Amino acid sequence: MRLIDQPHHDGSPLYVSTARPALGETVTLRVRVPAASRVREVWLRGTPDGEPRFLPVRHHEGEWWVIHYEVRNPVTNYRFYFLREEGEPVWLTAAGIVAGDLTDATDFRLVAYDAPAEWMTDAIVYQIFPDRYARSTSAGTLDKDDLPDWALPREWDLDEVIGRGPGTAEQFFGGDLDGVVEHLDHIQALGVNTVYLTPIFPARSNHRYDASTFDVVDPLLGGDDALRRLAEAVHARGMRLIGDITTNHCGDAHEWFRAAAEDPNSPEREMFYFGPDYGLADGDYESWNGVKSLPKLNWGSTLTRERMIGVLRKWLHAPDGSPLLDGWRVDVANMTGRRADENRTHEVAALLRREIVAVRPDAMLVAEHMHDSTGDVDRDGWQGTMNYGGFTRPIWTWLCEPDTPNDYFFGTPGGVPRRTAESVLDTVHSFGGRMSWRTLVHSWNPLDSHDSARMRTVAGTRERHLVAVALQMTMPGTPMVFAGDEFGLTGWNGENSRTPMPWNRASDQDQETLSAYKSLVRLRTEQPAxxxxxxxxxxxxxxxxxxxxxxxxxTLLVVARRAAGEALDLGVGGAGEALGRAARSAVSVNLYGGADLVAGVVPAATGPDVQVWRLA
Structure with a gap:
């Protein structure tokens, strides 16, 4: 499917004069209209104050048509309408070219709410599951007598991770925050600049999503002082540190929940959903997906709001005022504030963003969504999302091993379907077309995480895995690397993927994969485009x-193949004079992959392959 001759627009600087408009500001919009599309008139259709309005777009020069447009509403929608020399008119929205009428859901959007911090645009995130990253040299050996009653001690380099059944949440390998400090050289050498820790508060599990308090860092991780040492070391290297907070629930051992459960007259009772008042049996309470160890927080409670705001703000600074965490990844953001006929999710998102930005104007607030986040973004709440729907899943379906079991695919029956590039593009457009460019580029693009199978297992081969990494580093959005992916670690579900890092297991360190990660992270860092x-x-x-x-x-050209293929003329030479000259000239420079772009023709590939060229 050749797409180069189609009109194009997105929210990047080449097409929109500012990604941070103020309400009432006039923004310059540019749309590229190749001559091959045979367009004679271009109109912009906006909906200021909810009313459709058509404005003429003026031909500027060559392929470029330009219009100046007022940011009338906090989220200002627009799309383009093309009258062609032949054939029916077509629309251009963020989901691509469409013939026939369609809803406003995929309109381009200008967002006038406060923009995310500038540093987030350049972030490359490295996810660490603390129990499995590194055990500090001063920690000594694990002793059952020194552990809480729930913990099942495991040997770092000897015991296999339990992927399902008894012991999954209790197996304890003993990683700590000082162990992370000791391996910051590795993290920095990889080229990433943002460290994200899954929860660090005391709990009754290795994953710590069932916090028993938010007031202190788990002593098993080294306590508050260890977090301070890690924050100081990360910031000294010019990197950022992100925490993980459960706004939807806490643990059933949490001090708030214990007070509420033990005394119906306690102030904390209103922070949860108990009994008949919420359609539940006497003594019963609402929990995450029916898991009773994770009681759900009631955001209709003033006390819930006050206390959770205090938690999020507290950990942004140390007592002496020095920075600790630089923001939060919000666990189960899609369920936070939602229950039956209640829907306070956006209200909560806006509240949390307002409160943490008041303390740290440069703080990150990114939401976890495992499916469709598009209804919860582009307002004054979450700055981005974990883009599983619009990035992870389509990449998996294109690069997966045939007949990949369904354990791998986020619970979807029938296994991971193997789909074509056209299907991938449809999915990317379907999700990306329903959020602003600003939200898209500030959302995380994981290939996997502690909640999923590993990309290496899904892909089945190093070659396809590295094609996925190349797409992660070259597509819009914030790359998020799960620690261990750079060594080619495997795992068939989230629990099984939480493998202890192989610092002392040379046979588990795929050096070719590590080298490729470093090269691709460096490519992203060095190329502003x-x-x-x-x-x-x-x-x-x-x-x-x-x-x-x-x-x-x-302009960079990225060509990714999942299998061997013949030489291919992509038609870039006919996409406009400037691009055509660049593609067919001798000045095209290969930035990754090593192949030459000769007269605009991509050379044949003998297997899965990615090539990146600078055209001009």
Whole structure:
């Protein structure tokens, strides 16, 4: 499917004069209209104050048409309407070219709410599951007598991780925060700049999503002082540190819940959902997905709001005022504030963002969504999401091993379906087209996480795994690397994927994969177009995906293949004079992959492969 001749627009600087508009500001919008699309008139359709309005877009020069447009509402929608020399008119929205009428759901959006911190645009996130990352040299050996009653001690380099059944939440390998400090050289050498820790508060599990308090750091991780040492070491290297908070629930051993459960007249009772008042049996309470160890917080309670705001604000600074965490990843954000006929999710998101930004204007607030986050973003709440729906899942379906079991695919029956490049593009458009460009680029793009199978297991081979990594580092959005992926670690579900890092297991360190990760992270870091440029699709057909990352200064061509393929003329030479000259000239520079782009023709590939060229 050749796409290069289609009109194009996105929210990047080449097409929109500012990603941080103020309400009432006039923004310059540019749309690229190749001559091959045979368009004679271009109109912008907006909906100021909810009323459709058409405005003429003026031809500027060559392929470019330009209009100046007022940011009338906090979220200002618009789309383009093309009258062609032949054939029916078509729309251009964030989901692509569409013939026939459609809802406003995929309109382009200008967002006038306070923008995320500037540093987030350049972030590359490294996820650490503390129990499995590193045990500090001063920690000594694990002794059952020194552990809480729930913990099942395991040997770091000897015991296999339990992936299902008894012991999954209790197996304890003993990683701590000082162990992370001792391996910051590895993290920095990888090239990432943002460290994200899954929960660090005391709990009755190795994952710590069932916190028993939010007031202290788990002593098993080294306590408050260990977090301070880690924060100081991370910040000294110019990196950021992100925490993980459960706004939807706490643990059944949490001091708030114990007070509520033991005394119906306690102030904490209103923080949870107990008994007949909420359609539950006497003594029963609402919990996450019916898991009774995770009682659900009631955000209709003033006390819940006050206490959770205090938690989020407390850990942004140490008592002496020095920075600790630089923001939060919000666990189960999609369920926070939602229960039956209650829906306070956006209200909670806006409250939390307002409160943490008041303390740290540069703080990150990213929401976990395992499916469709598009209804909860583009307001004054979450700054982005974990883009499982619009990135992880389509990449898996394109690069998976055939007949991959359904354990791997987030519980979807029938296994991971193996789909074509055209299907991948449809899914990327379906999700990305329903959020603003600003939200898209500040959302995390994980290939996997502590909640999923590992990408290496899904892909089945190093070669396909590295194609996935290349897409992660070259597509819009914030790359999120799960610790151990850089060594090619495997895992068939979330629990099984939480493998202790192989610091002393050379046989589990795939050095070729590690080298590729370093090269691809460096490529993203060194090429501004990969972090801040637009995304213009060139080609999608079965085993091949090709796209441009465009900025005012440069254009990069990315070609990814999941299998061997013949030489391919993508048609970039006919996509406009400037691009055609660049693609067919001798000045095209290969930035990754090592192949030459000769006269605009991508050379044949002998297997899964990614090539990146600078065209101009």
């Amino acid at each position: 990969l972090r801040r440029g637009g995304l213009r699709w060139v080609y999608a057909a079965a085993d091949t995906l090709a796209f441009l990352r465009e900025s005012p200064e440069e």
